[in-house]
Amino acid sequence: MLASRDFCGTVGRPAALIVEIPLNPELRAGAPYRLRLSANPRKPGTTKDLASVRALAAAEPIVTGMVGRYATALFDLAREANTIDAVKSDLERFDGLVAQSPDLARLVRSPVFSAREQIQALAAVLDRAGIRGLAAKFLKLVASNRRLFAVRDMVKAFRELVAEFEGKATAEVVVAEPLGDKHVVALRDALKMVSGKDIDLDIKIDPAIIGGLVVKLGSRMVDTSLRTKLEAIRQAMKEAR
Numbered sequence: 001m002l003a004s005r006d007f008c009g010t011v012g013r014p015a016a017l018i019v020e021i022p023l024n025p026e027l028r029a030g031a032p033y034r035l036r037l038s039a040n041p042r043k044p045g046t047t048k049d050l051a052s053v054r055a056l057a058a059a060e061p062i063v064t065g066m067v068g069r070y071a072t073a074l075f076d077l078a079r080e081a082n083t084i085d086a087v088k089s090d091l092e093r094f095d096g097l098v099a100q101s102p103d104l105a106r107l108v109r110s111p112v113f114s115a116r117e118q119i120q121a122l123a124a125v126l127d128r129a130g131i132r133g134l135a136a137k138f139l140k141l142v143a144s145n146r147r148l149f150a151v152r153d154m155v156k157a158f159r160e161l162v163a164e165f166e167g168k169a170t171a172e173v174v175v176a177e178p179l180g181d182k183h184v185v186a187l188r189d190a191l192k193m194v195s196g197k198d199i200d201l202d203i204k205i206d207p208a209i210i211g212g213l214v215v216k217l218g219s220r221m222v223d224t225s226l227r228t229k230l231e232a233i234r235q236a237m238k239e240a241r
Contacts, residue, residue, distance in 0.1 A: 067150050071157035074138050079165070083134055088162050090135030095155045097129060108148050118143040159202070169197045174204050174214040174225075191217060 078087040098104050107113060107121055122143050126136045142148050163170045171191050179187070184201065191199045195217065209225035 066147065067153045067157050070138075070142065070147065070150075070154050071161060074134070074154075075158055075161045075165075078134060081134065084162055084165070086133065087135045087138075088159065090131045090133070091155045091158060093129060094126070094131055094135070094139060095152055097125065098152060108151060111149075115144050115146055118148055122148075156202075159200070163200055167197060168200055169195050169217060170200045170202055172202045172204070172216040174206050174209060176205070176207050176209050176211050176213075176225075178205060179203065187215075191215075 074087065075084070078084045098108055104125065107118060113121075119140055122139060126132070126139065131139070139148075139151065142151055142154065160170055169191075171187075173187065184203075188199045188201055199217075209227045210230070211226035212224040212229070214223045214225050214228075215221065
């Protein structure tokens with residue numbers, strides 16, 4: 001029997017840009033709720049690239065494959081129930097728990113656990129985290145269908161569908177250390193200028209990049225991390241020998 005008491009933690013907050021960043025370094029019993037999984041997930045069209053020498057061109061999010069089918073089915077249900085914001089908030093809270101707890105991450109990813117074990121542990125985690133309703137049913141369904149390993153990608157795809165629905169775009173940002181409020185505002189404003197949309201920032205901290213930042217918006221990415229620059233220098237020196 002899996003112990004779930006260790007799976008709940010506190011949830012933290014989960015083109016070149018003209019912004020300077022400091023260098024410092026399916027559940028059948030108990031939940032008769034089923035999702036309609038369409039064979040062809042929604043595929044938003046792409047927008048026209050906005051040319052700029054020092055800007056990241058915007059592209060509409062595209063959700064495809066198994067992850068896209070689950071995310072699209074959930075989004076359609078949430079929209080019908082008028083609970084998009086609540087479901088998004090619950091999914092992001094769960095995603096934050098997975099990011100912070102190695103035990104929960106192992107439960108989600110490891111094929112060693114049976115569907116029953118995952119569902120039992122997951123139910124306790126969701127209850128303690130206050131995640132209920134459609135989001136909880138969805139997560140249990142994903143576990144019973146043995147797709148829990150892809151749940152974080154489903155959360156990401158759902159977030160992109162919500163952003164598209166609201167006329168926004170989601171930018172994934174990786175930085176070496178937390179950004180100050182001033183830098184967050186500057187980054188969001190710069191991305192809005194080149195995309196023409198309001199921006200939701202999905203900021204992750206990774207000290208391994210040493211400094212700078214990595215930004216992904218749609219299908220385009222710019223890596224200004226110090227780690228990448230050092231690797232480029234190392235490669236150039238190797239080739240010069």
